[in-house]
Amino acid sequence: MNEERRRILDMLAAGKVTAAEADQLLGALGDGPPPPAATPGGSKPANPKYLRVLVEGYLDDQHPGGKVNVRVPMDLLRAGVKLAALLPAGVSDQINAALHKQGVDIDVSKIKPENLEDIVEQLRDLTVDVDGPQGEHVRVFCE
Amino acid sequence: MIFPPSFVHVERGGLGIWLPVFLLWPFVALGLVLTVIAAAIALLVLQPRSLPLALDVGVAVARVFCATRGTRVEAGPLPSPFIVTVH
Numbered sequence: 001m002n003e004e005r006r007r008i009l010d011m012l013a014a015g016k017v018t019a020a021e022a023d024q025l026l027g028a029l030g031d032g033p034p035p036p037a038a039t040p041g042g043s044k045p046a047n048p049k050y051l052r053v054l055v056e057g058y059l060d061d062q063h064p065g066g067k068v069n070v071r072v073p074m075d076l077l078r079a080g081v082k083l084a085a086l087l088p089a090g091v092s093d094q095i096n097a098a099l100h101k102q103g104v105d106i107d108v109s110k111i112k113p114e115n116l117e118d119i120v121e122q123l124r125d126l127t128v129d130v131d132g133p134q135g136e137h138v139r140v141f142c143e
Numbered sequence: 144m145i146f147p148p149s150f151v152h153v154e155r156g157g158l159g160i161w162l163p164v165f166l167l168w169p170f171v172a173l174g175l176v177l178t179v180i181a182a183a184i185a186l187l188v189l190q191p192r193s194l195p196l197a198l199d200v201g202v203a204v205a206r207v208f209c210a211t212r213g214t215r216v217e218a219g220p221l222p223s224p225f226i227v228t229v230h
Contacts, residue, residue: 050213067224069217079210083203086196 048124048142049074057136074120074142082113145209147171150230156223175205 005026012022055068087095092109099106111119128140149165179201186194211229219225 066220067217069215069224071213071215073210073213076207076210076214079203079206083200083207086200086203 047074047120050143051077051123052139052141052143054139055136057132057134074123077120078113078116081111081116081119084108084111085113145206146212147205147209148212148229152226152228152230154226154228155219159226175201 008022008025051072051074053068053070053072055066057065084092084095087108089109092107095108096106099108123142126140126142128138130138132138147164147168149163151162151164153160153162179198182197182201183194186197213229215226215228217224217226
């Protein structure tokens with residue numbers, strides 16, 4: 001349970017807010033991803049198993065009310081990084097150039113398998129939440 | 144031990160179909176073995192030092208294929224998006 005939700009429930013338990021007000025406050029927090037479960041030995045949440053990308057609302061002119069929901073296993077990311085590490089330098093340069101064209105400045109040759117767990121560790125706390133100008137809502141998170 | 148995808152579930156508008164991908168395993172394995180043998184022979188003749196790298200790439204590609212289990216893609220207009228799940 002995250003800090004905000006716990007605080008609201010504490011306020012409800014202490015009688016500082018009514019159930020309806022607590023419901024409104026919880027609703028205002030949004031229906032974000034459920035917080036990861038804590039590991040038995042400490043306060044750190046368990047490792048995420050999936051990367052989720054959600055796009056809701058406007059997709060294009062033909063799909064004003066569409067939805068895209070992609071779930072990618074973390075194992076696939078791990079295997080992909082290991083494969084990318086084996087790519088010759090010339091191939092990496094081509095991938096970097098293609099990514100740069102799309103506005104993504106990442107040097108894939110610098111992503112090494114030994115750094116992979118650090119990347120996954122950082123992804124655990126990552127949540128990207130973007131509201132677009134045409135009503136589209138993009139969320140990226142791990143679960 | 145990791146296994147390649149066994150089933151792919153495709154769903155549209157409440158209608159779903161399970162595709163038994165595991166039936167293709169023997170053919171994929173046969174193709175992989177033949178490719179590895181052909182690549183090994185070609186590399187031994189043309190560039191012997193690249194052989195270990197080629198084997199590593201082959202193993203890495205197989206791992207990526209196996210790791211697709213659990214992938215789910217849901218896309219399209221509401222209320223009946225197209226859903227593909229790899230099991």
